[in-house]
Amino acid sequence: MNTTKKLLACTALTVAAGAAFAAGHGNMADSMTLVSWGGAYQNSQQKAYVEPYLAMNEGVSATWDESSAEAVAKLRAMNEAGNVTWDLVDVVASDAIRLCDEGLAMEIDHDEMLAPAPDGTDASDDFGDLIVSDCFIPQIVYSTTFGYRTDMVPEGVDAPSQICDVFDLETYPGKRALERRPINNMEWALLCDGVAKDEVYDVLETDEGQDRALAKLDTIKDEVIWWSAGADTPQLLADGEIFMGSTYNGRLFSVIEEQDQPVGMMWDAQVFDLDGWIIPADLPEDRLARVMDFVRFATDTQRLADQAKYISYGPARESSAPLVSTHAELGIEMAPHMPTDPNNAENTFLYNYEFWADYRDDIDAKFQAWLAQ
Amino acid sequence: MSDEVALNDPKTLPLSFTLPVVGAAGGFFGLFVGTAQGSTLLGIVVAAAVCAGLAYLAMVVMGVPQERTFKWGVRALFAVLGFLVGALPGLVVGLLFGWFIGWFIYWIGRARYRMTLPPYLTSGQVLWEYTFRVLCGAIFVFLITPILVVMPLSFNAENFFTFTPGMLAFDPEAYSLKHYRDFFTSSEWQQALRNSLLIAPVATLLAVSFGTLAAIGLSSEHVPFRQAIMAILISPMIVPLIISAAGMYFFYSRIGLQGTYLGVVLAHAALGIPFVIITVTATLVGFDRSLTRASANLGANPVRTFFKVQMPLILPGVISGGLFAFITSFDEVVVVLFVGSANQQTLPWQMFTGLREQISPTILAVATILVAISIMLLTTVEILRRRSEKLRGMSPG
Numbered sequence: 001m002n003t004t005k006k007l008l009a010c011t012a013l014t015v016a017a018g019a020a021f022a023a024g025h026g027n028m029a030d031s032m033t034l035v036s037w038g039g040a041y042q043n044s045q046q047k048a049y050v051e052p053y054l055a056m057n058e059g060v061s062a063t064w065d066e067s068s069a070e071a072v073a074k075l076r077a078m079n080e081a082g083n084v085t086w087d088l089v090d091v092v093a094s095d096a097i098r099l100c101d102e103g104l105a106m107e108i109d110h111d112e113m114l115a116p117a118p119d120g121t122d123a124s125d126d127f128g129d130l131i132v133s134d135c136f137i138p139q140i141v142y143s144t145t146f147g148y149r150t151d152m153v154p155e156g157v158d159a160p161s162q163i164c165d166v167f168d169l170e171t172y173p174g175k176r177a178l179e180r181r182p183i184n185n186m187e188w189a190l191l192c193d194g195v196a197k198d199e200v201y202d203v204l205e206t207d208e209g210q211d212r213a214l215a216k217l218d219t220i221k222d223e224v225i226w227w228s229a230g231a232d233t234p235q236l237l238a239d240g241e242i243f244m245g246s247t248y249n250g251r252l253f254s255v256i257e258e259q260d261q262p263v264g265m266m267w268d269a270q271v272f273d274l275d276g277w278i279i280p281a282d283l284p285e286d287r288l289a290r291v292m293d294f295v296r297f298a299t300d301t302q303r304l305a306d307q308a309k310y311i312s313y314g315p316a317r318e319s320s321a322p323l324v325s326t327h328a329e330l331g332i333e334m335a336p337h338m339p340t341d342p343n344n345a346e347n348t349f350l351y352n353y354e355f356w357a358d359y360r361d362d363i364d365a366k367f368q369a370w371l372a373q
Numbered sequence: 374m375s376d377e378v379a380l381n382d383p384k385t386l387p388l389s390f391t392l393p394v395v396g397a398a399g400g401f402f403g404l405f406v407g408t409a410q411g412s413t414l415l416g417i418v419v420a421a422a423v424c425a426g427l428a429y430l431a432m433v434v435m436g437v438p439q440e441r442t443f444k445w446g447v448r449a450l451f452a453v454l455g456f457l458v459g460a461l462p463g464l465v466v467g468l469l470f471g472w473f474i475g476w477f478i479y480w481i482g483r484a485r486y487r488m489t490l491p492p493y494l495t496s497g498q499v500l501w502e503y504t505f506r507v508l509c510g511a512i513f514v515f516l517i518t519p520i521l522v523v524m525p526l527s528f529n530a531e532n533f534f535t536f537t538p539g540m541l542a543f544d545p546e547a548y549s550l551k552h553y554r555d556f557f558t559s560s561e562w563q564q565a566l567r568n569s570l571l572i573a574p575v576a577t578l579l580a581v582s583f584g585t586l587a588a589i590g591l592s593s594e595h596v597p598f599r600q601a602i603m604a605i606l607i608s609p610m611i612v613p614l615i616i617s618a619a620g621m622y623f624f625y626s627r628i629g630l631q632g633t634y635l636g637v638v639l640a641h642a643a644l645g646i647p648f649v650i651i652t653v654t655a656t657l658v659g660f661d662r663s664l665t666r667a668s669a670n671l672g673a674n675p676v677r678t679f680f681k682v683q684m685p686l687i688l689p690g691v692i693s694g695g696l697f698a699f700i701t702s703f704d705e706v707v708v709v710l711f712v713g714s715a716n717q718q719t720l721p722w723q724m725f726t727g728l729r730e731q732i733s734p735t736i737l738a739v740a741t742i743l744v745a746i747s748i749m750l751l752t753t754v755e756i757l758r759r760r761s762e763k764l765r766g767m768s769p770g
Contacts, residue, residue, distance in 0.1 A: 033714065033715045033716075035715075037730055038726055038727065038729075038730035038731055039730045039731035040731070063715040063716055064561075064715060065714070065715035065718075066726040066730060067726070069729065069730070077622070078626075080623075081622065081623050081626035081627070081631065082626065082627070083626040083629075083631050083632070085631075085632045085714045085715070229729050229730065230730065231729070231730060231731050231732040232732075234533070234732070235533055235534060235535075235732045238531070238533040238535055239533065239534075239535045259531065259532050259533070
C-alpha cells in the first residue's frame with residue numbers, strides 16, 4: 001500500500017510538472033498563429049509586415065505554421081474536431097474559393113476591413129478584380145513560368161525564349177521539369193499545338209481538346225521530370241539534371257540573383273496566379289479582433305510594396321506598384337523582375353479559376369491516367 | 374603465426390587461375406572508369422589486361438621477396454594514372470585502387486584467402502564463404518550509403534543538395550560550415566531544437582516511470598489478464614502510426630489537449646512506453662526474486678527494496694528503454710504534426726516542412742547532428758547492455 005502511494009505521488013508530481021510547464025506556454029489572446037508557405041516567401045512576409053507590426057504592438061507574438069500546402073485539408077479536420085488553432089491562413093486563390101464555398105473561411109467586407117489607398121481610393125477598387133472571392137484578401141501576384149540552364153543551350157542556337165521551345169526537343173534537347181498536374185501544362189500544350197490564345201479554354205472544354213493537349217504533351221513525355229513542390233525545379237536546375245523547368249517566378253529569381261546559378265528566365269506565356277489571406281470562420285472574438293487589426297496593417301499600400309523588397313512577386317494593390325523599390329540585400333531594382341512588369345508581361349495568362357473549378361476533377365483523372373500509361 | 378599456418382601454407386597458385394581472376398576484378402573496375410570516360414568495352418578490356426599483366430609481373434618476375442616494392446609501385450602507378458584522368462579526386466581513387474589490387478594479386482596468387490579458413494574446406498565452400506561476405510558487405514553499403522552521403526553534402530558552400538565540381542575536387546572554397554551556422558543562429562531552428570529538448574525528456578520520464586511500473590507489475594504471476602494488458606500497452610508500437618496520430622488528434626481536440634505541450638508530451642510518452650516495457654521485462658527475466666524476499670526478511674519495506682535491491686539490478690534495462698523512448702520522441706514527426714500546433718514545432722517537423730518548401734542543406738546539417746546524437750545514444754545502450762550481461766554472468770567473453 002505504502003509503495004503504491006509513494007509511486008503514485010512520484011508520477012503525479014511528474015505529470016503536474018508537465019502540466020505546469022504546459023500552462024506557461026499556452027495560447028494567449030494576444031498571440032497569433034499565421035499559416036504560410038515557409039522559405040523565402042514567408043520570410044518576406046515576416047520582414048515586410050509581421051516584424052513592423054510586432055514592433056508597434058508590444059506584448060503581441062506571432063507564430064508561423066508552414067502548412068499552407070495542406071491548408072484545406074487541415075482546416076477541414078480542425079473544423080470537424082471543433083478546435084481551430086489558426087488565426088490567419090495564406091492560400092492560393094483557388095484554395096480560398098474552395099474554403100469560402102465550404103464555409104470554412106470568413107466572408108469579409110473589403111472596403112470596411114482593409115485600409116484605403118493613400119489617395120483615398122476604396123480598398124475594393126485598389127485591389128480591383130483580384131478579389132476573386134468574398135473571403136479572399138489578395139497580397140501578391142505571382143507567376144508560373146520557365147527557367148533554363150544557360151550553359152546547356154546548344155552551340156549556335158539562340159537561348160529559348162518562346163513557350164513552344166519547351167516542346168521543341170530537336171533544337172533544345174534535354175530534360176524538362178513540369179508540375180505534376182494538368183493546370184498550366186494543358187494550356188501551354190494547346191498553345192503550342194496551334195490553338196489561338198483566346199480559344200484555349202473553349203478547346204480544353206471538349207474531350208477532343210483534352211486529348212489534343214495530352215497528345216502534345218506526349219511528344220515530350222519521355223524527357224519530363226514531374227515536380228510537386230516549389231523547391232524541386234530550382235534544385236533540379238542547380239544540379240544540371242534538367243535543361244528547363246517550370247516553377248514560380250520568385251523561386252527562379254532566387255536561383256538567378258541570390259544563388260548565382262547559370263539560369264535564365266523565360267517570361268513567355270507565364271501564368272499569373274494570386275496568393276492572399278483568408279480568416280478561418282467562427283474565430284473567438286478576442287482572436288478575431290487581433291487578426292483584423294493585423295490584416296488591416298499588413299495589406300496596406302506601403303506594406304505590400306515593402307514585401308517586394310524581399311521577393312520578386314508583384315503587390316496586389318494598384319497603388320503599391322509605384323512604391324516598389326530595390327532589393328533589401330542585393331540593392332537591385334525590383335521592378336524589372338516583377339511578373340507584372342510590362343516587358344515581362346507581353347504574353348500572359350491569368351489562372352482561370354472558373355474553368356478549373358468546373359473541370360479540375362475530370363481533367364485531373366484523365367491527366368493522372370495518362371501519366372501512368 | 375601459429376600451427377595453422379603450417380596447415381594452410383600459402384603457395385603460388387598456377388597462373389591459369391590467378392591471371393583470369395585478377396583480370397576479372399580489374400575488368401569490373403574498368404567498367405566504371407570506361408563508362409565514365411565514354412567507352413565501356415575499352416575500359417573493361419584495358420583494365421583487365423593491365424591487371425592480369427601486373428599479376429604476371431608479381432607472381433613470375435618479382436615474387437614474394439619483392440612484394441613490398443611491387444605494392445608501392447602499383448599504388449604509385451594507379452595514383453599517377455588517376456591523377457591524369459581525374460586530377461585530385463582521381464588520385465585518391467587511383468591510390469585506393471592501387472592499394473586494393475596490389476593486395477588482391479598476392480591474396481589470390483599466393484592462396485592467402487585460405488589462411489583464415491579451416492583447411493578441410495573444399496574450393497566450393499571457400500568460394501561461398503567469400504561470396505557470402507561480399508553479399509553482407511553489399512547489403513551493409515546499401516543500408517548505410519544514404520546516411521553517409523548526407524554528411525559531406527551538409528558542408529556544401531551552396532544552397533542546394535548538389536555535389537558541386539569544387540567539392541569533388543576537394544577545393545576548400547567549396548566547403549563551408551554556413552549551414553551549421555544557419556542552424557545555430559536561425560530562430561526557427563533554435564525554437565524547434567528547444568521544443569524537441571523540452572518535449573523529449575519529459576516524455577521519456579513519463580514513459581520510463583509508467584513503463585517500468587507496468588513491467589514490474591506484469592511480471593508478477595498473480596496479476597490477472599497479464600497477456601491482454603501487455604498487448605494493449607504494446608499496441609502503440611504495432612498500430613500504424615498514422616492511425617494512432619489521427620485518433621489522438623480527434624480525442625485530444627475534444628479534451629483540449631490538442632496543440633498543447635502536455636498533449637505532445639503525453640502522445641510521445643504513449644509511444645515510448647512499449648520500448649520501456651519490453652526492455653525492462655527482458656531484464657526482469659534474469660532477476661532473482663529471492664533477493665527481494667531476502668531484503669524483506671532483513672526488514673526493508675517494499676519501497677526501500679525496490680530502490681536499493683531491484684532498481685540497481687534492472688537499471689540497464691530501464692536506461693536502454695528510456696533511450697529508445699527518448700529517440701522515439703526526438704525523431705517523431707507524424708504524431709506531432711497531428712497533435713502539436715505551430716507552437717510545438719519540433720526538429721523533425723521543421724525538417725519535414727523544410728524539405729517540402731525549401732530544399733536547404735541546413736536540413737542536412739541538422740540530420741548530421743541528429744545522426745551523431747543517435748550514434749552516441751545507441752553506443753551508450755550497447756555499453757550498458759554489455760555491462761548488464763557481465764553482471765548477470767551471461768556474457769560469453
